[in-house]
Amino acid sequence: MTTEQPVRIAYSPCPNDTFVFDAWAHGRIPGAPALDVTFADIDITNGMAERGELDVLKVSYAVLPYVLDEYALLPCGGALGRGCGPLVLTAEEGVDLTGRTVAVPSERSTAYLLFRLWAADTLPEGVGEIVVMPFHEIMPAVRDGRVDAGLVIHEARFTYQKYGLHKLADMGEHWEDTTGLPIPLGAIIAKRSLGADALRLLADSIRTSVRAAWDDPETSRPYVLEHAQEMDPSVADQHIGLYVNEFTANLGEDGYAAVRGLLTRAAAEGLVPPLAADALRFP
Numbered sequence: 001m002t003t004e005q006p007v008r009i010a011y012s013p014c015p016n017d018t019f020v021f022d023a024w025a026h027g028r029i030p031g032a033p034a035l036d037v038t039f040a041d042i043d044i045t046n047g048m049a050e051r052g053e054l055d056v057l058k059v060s061y062a063v064l065p066y067v068l069d070e071y072a073l074l075p076c077g078g079a080l081g082r083g084c085g086p087l088v089l090t091a092e093e094g095v096d097l098t099g100r101t102v103a104v105p106s107e108r109s110t111a112y113l114l115f116r117l118w119a120a121d122t123l124p125e126g127v128g129e130i131v132v133m134p135f136h137e138i139m140p141a142v143r144d145g146r147v148d149a150g151l152v153i154h155e156a157r158f159t160y161q162k163y164g165l166h167k168l169a170d171m172g173e174h175w176e177d178t179t180g181l182p183i184p185l186g187a188i189i190a191k192r193s194l195g196a197d198a199l200r201l202l203a204d205s206i207r208t209s210v211r212a213a214w215d216d217p218e219t220s221r222p223y224v225l226e227h228a229q230e231m232d233p234s235v236a237d238q239h240i241g242l243y244v245n246e247f248t249a250n251l252g253e254d255g256y257a258a259v260r261g262l263l264t265r266a267a268a269e270g271l272v273p274p275l276a277a278d279a280l281r282f283p
Contacts, residue, residue, distance in 0.1 A: 010054050025223070046062075076210070078248065099127065099128040102129075117174075155231065181261055
C-alpha cells in the first residue's frame with residue numbers, strides 16, 4: 001500500500017464514525033493514504049468482513065472470532081465506553097422476560113452478546129424466541145405488542161421514551177458491574193495482507209484524524225450532519241460524546257481486556273468460537 005493508492009474502507013453513517021474519519025476522508029491528514037469510503041450499517045460491514053471484502057472495515061467486536069485470520073484488529077478508531085451499553089426495552093415496566101419474545105438487530109453483534117450474557121446471569125430459565133429485525137422497526141414492534149421486548153443501541157438511548165417504552169435493563173451497566181471494564185461495541189479491522197508497515201500507518205492516520213476532530217469539532221460538523229439521517233444535532237453531539245473517547249485514540253490495557261473478556265465469556269457460553277492466544281496482537 002502506498003499513499004497514492006486509496007484505501008477501500010467501510011464505516012457507518014453514524015456520528016461517531018463520521019466524526020472520527022472526517023479529517024482523513026477529506027485529505028487533511030498529511031502522509032495518510034486517500035480513502036475510498038463506503039457507508040454501510042454495521043450488520044452489512046460484518047458480512048463484508050466475513051467475505052473478506054475491502055481493506056478496512058468498522059465491525060462489531062462480536063464478529064472478530066470469525067475474521068481474525070484475515071483481518072487484524074487496529075488499536076484505535078473503534079467504539080468502547082462506559083455508560084453507553086445497549087438497552088432492553090418493554091412496553092410495561094418490570095416485565096419478566098423468561099420465555100418471552102425479544103427483537104434484536106443482529107445475532108452477530110456485541111449488543112446481542114451482552115444481552116445473552118445478561119440473560120445467562122439473570123434469567124436462569126432463559127428467554128424465548130429471538131427475532132431479528134431491522135433496528136428502526138424494533139421500538140415500534142415493542143410499542144405495538146408484536147414482540148415482548150426489544151434490544152436497542154446507539155441513539156435509541158435518547159429517544160425510546162417517545163415511543164412510550166420503559167427500560168427493563170441496561171446491558172452496559174450489567175457488563176460494567178460484573179467486570180469493571182468498558183463496554184466493547186465497534187472495532188476497526190484491516191487486512192493483514194497489507195503488511196505491518198501499512199497497518200501501523202492506518203492506525204496512525206486514525207489517531208491523527210480523531211485528534212483533529214477533537215481539536216476542531218466544528219470542522220467535522222457538516223460531514224457528521226450530512227450522514228446523520230435527519231438526526232437532531234443535539235442528539236448527534238450526545239452520540240459523539242458517548243462513543244468517541246480515549247479508547248477511540250488508543251485501546252490501551254483496559255480496552256484490550258474488555259475485548260478479550262467479552263469474547264472469552266461469549267465463547268464459554270457457546271456464542272462465538274474461542275480466540276487464539278495471539279489473535280488480538282497488533283500489527
